[in-house]
Amino acid sequence: MIDRYLLRYFLAVIDQGNFSKAAVSCNVSQPTLSAGIAKLETLLGRPLFIRSNRRIELTPAAVHLAGHARRIEAEFSAAERAVQEETAPATLRLGILASIPAAWIEDYAAGLREAGGGERVEFIEGRERELTERLARGSLDLALTIIRDDARFPAERLLREGYSLAMSSSHRFADRDLIEGAELAGEPMIVRRHCELLPDTSRHFTARGVRPFFPARVTSDDRALRLVRAGLGVTVMPDSFRAPGVVRPRLADFPHVRDLGLLFGGHVDAAMRDRPSVRLLAAQVEGRSEEPFLRRPV
Numbered sequence: 001m002i003d004r005y006l007l008r009y010f011l012a013v014i015d016q017g018n019f020s021k022a023a024v025s026c027n028v029s030q031p032t033l034s035a036g037i038a039k040l041e042t043l044l045g046r047p048l049f050i051r052s053n054r055r056i057e058l059t060p061a062a063v064h065l066a067g068h069a070r071r072i073e074a075e076f077s078a079a080e081r082a083v084q085e086e087t088a089p090a091t092l093r094l095g096i097l098a099s100i101p102a103a104w105i106e107d108y109a110a111g112l113r114e115a116g117g118g119e120r121v122e123f124i125e126g127r128e129r130e131l132t133e134r135l136a137r138g139s140l141d142l143a144l145t146i147i148r149d150d151a152r153f154p155a156e157r158l159l160r161e162g163y164s165l166a167m168s169s170s171h172r173f174a175d176r177d178l179i180e181g182a183e184l185a186g187e188p189m190i191v192r193r194h195c196e197l198l199p200d201t202s203r204h205f206t207a208r209g210v211r212p213f214f215p216a217r218v219t220s221d222d223r224a225l226r227l228v229r230a231g232l233g234v235t236v237m238p239d240s241f242r243a244p245g246v247v248r249p250r251l252a253d254f255p256h257v258r259d260l261g262l263l264f265g266g267h268v269d270a271a272m273r274d275r276p277s278v279r280l281l282a283a284q285v286e287g288r289s290e291e292p293f294l295r296r297p298v
Contacts (some may be wrong), residue, residue, distance in 0.1 A: 002043055004076055007069045009036040013049065014066060015133045018056055025133075070136065077138035078267055091120040092277055095131040095143030098194045100260075101240050102222060104285065111280050119277045128196055135265045142268060144281065146196060147261040154268070157261040158282055159289040163197060164248045166225065166241065167234040173249065180252045181208040188233035191217040192224050197256055201236045204254055240288065260285060 012022035012033070023033040041048050046061035058066070096105060105123065112121060124131075124140060134140040135153055147155045165179060173179055181204055189205075189212040192198070205212070215232050218224050224235055229245040236251065238258060262282060264273060272278070 002040065004073075006036050006040040006043075007072060009033050010040055010048065010062075010065070011069055011073060011137070013037065013056060014058065014062075015136075074138045074267065081267075091122050092272075092275065093122050093124060093139065093141045094281070095134060095140045095145065095263075096123055096125045097131065097143070097145040097260075098125055098127055098219070099192070099196060099221065099238065100144060101238075104240075104288070108281055108284055111284060112277060115276060115280065117276050119275065121277050127194060132263070135263060138265060138267055141265050141272065142278065143263045144260070144285065145263055147259045147263065151263060153266065154264045155261055156264075156273075156282060157259050158286040159260045160257055161239045161260070161289070162250075162257045163201075163236055163254060164239050164250050165234055166228045166237045166246055166248055168229055168231045169245050169247050170231060171234070171247070174247045176249050178250045178252055181205055181210060181254070184212070184234065185210045186212070188213045188215045190215065190224050190227050190233040190235040192219075192221065192235055192237065193217050194219045195236070196258070197236070200256055204251075 009022065009026060009028075012025050013019060016022040016025055019034055019037075020030050023030040026033060028036075037048065044061065044065070047059050048062040048065065050057040050059060109123075112119065124134070126134070128146055131140065131143040131145050132152065135143060147157050167174060173183070184205070185208075187210075191214050195201070212233075216224075216227050218227070221237065221241060224237070225241060225243040225246055227233065228235060229243060236254075237248075239248065242248070262278070
């Protein structure tokens with residue numbers, strides 16, 4: 001008999017790409033996870049992974065098992081939700097992309113309180129990949145995140161925004177509306193390690209001969225804005241970020257944009273999508289754009 005935790009270990013290795021990250025995502029030690037995978041392979045009588053120093057490859061047996069394992073895990077999650085909903089108010093499990101402005105979430109939380117509908121919403125912050133993995137496992141109901149053209153889940157696009165520089169209002173370029181990347185040679189830059197556009201940003205400046213000193217590498221946009229305001233360096237952020245003492249000039253030849261919206265787990269039906277708490281979130285995000293998307297599925 002295969003225990004559920006063994007399938008969770010197995011799926012975590014597939015989703016994370018290696019054993020160490022999979023162990024972290026399962027909140028166990030790597031030896032514990034490795035022992036679990038070995039036990040699963042013994043029970044099945046087949047190897048599941050081809051291990052090398054650089055990557056993990058799936059065997060044919062693993063490919064065959066993966067689809068069944070995901071369906072089993074989704075059914076487990078659905079069963080847990082069904083039992084919990086009988087004894088407690090339904091909780092909406094909402095994933096929040098780490099690079100969504102905190103002010104948006106603050107306003108949403110205040111809106112929920114003012115609405116007073118008795119709905120419970122659980123906020124789970126994560127990076128884009130983490131959120132999609134949780135949606136696939138059924139441990140999130142929906143996520144406010146980036147909507148890609150090849151979205152794996154039902155989606156609702158709400159807003160499109162670009163990226164621009166963030167610099168102190170006392171910076172020598174603070175009165176400029178447009179700045180060439182090459183003009184920032186020698187400028188210290190703050191790295192937003194959680195930024196979904198970090199590789200593109202790096203390539204943009206490298207192509208223009210800009211190889212800056214990085215005085216800070218952060219995973220908090222609030223901290224990034226405060227360091228920018230203090231004059232420690234400049235950074236690139238989505239246009240929606242604003243703060244007193246920080247100006248947002250455009251970066252020349254940097255046309256990148258992101259589409260934000262809601263991704264829904266495969267178990268979410270029309271009734272859940274139309275819950276007041278979901279519609280409030282969609283309305284608030286859409287209302288932040290001067291040219292919002294018409295609500296449409298992807």
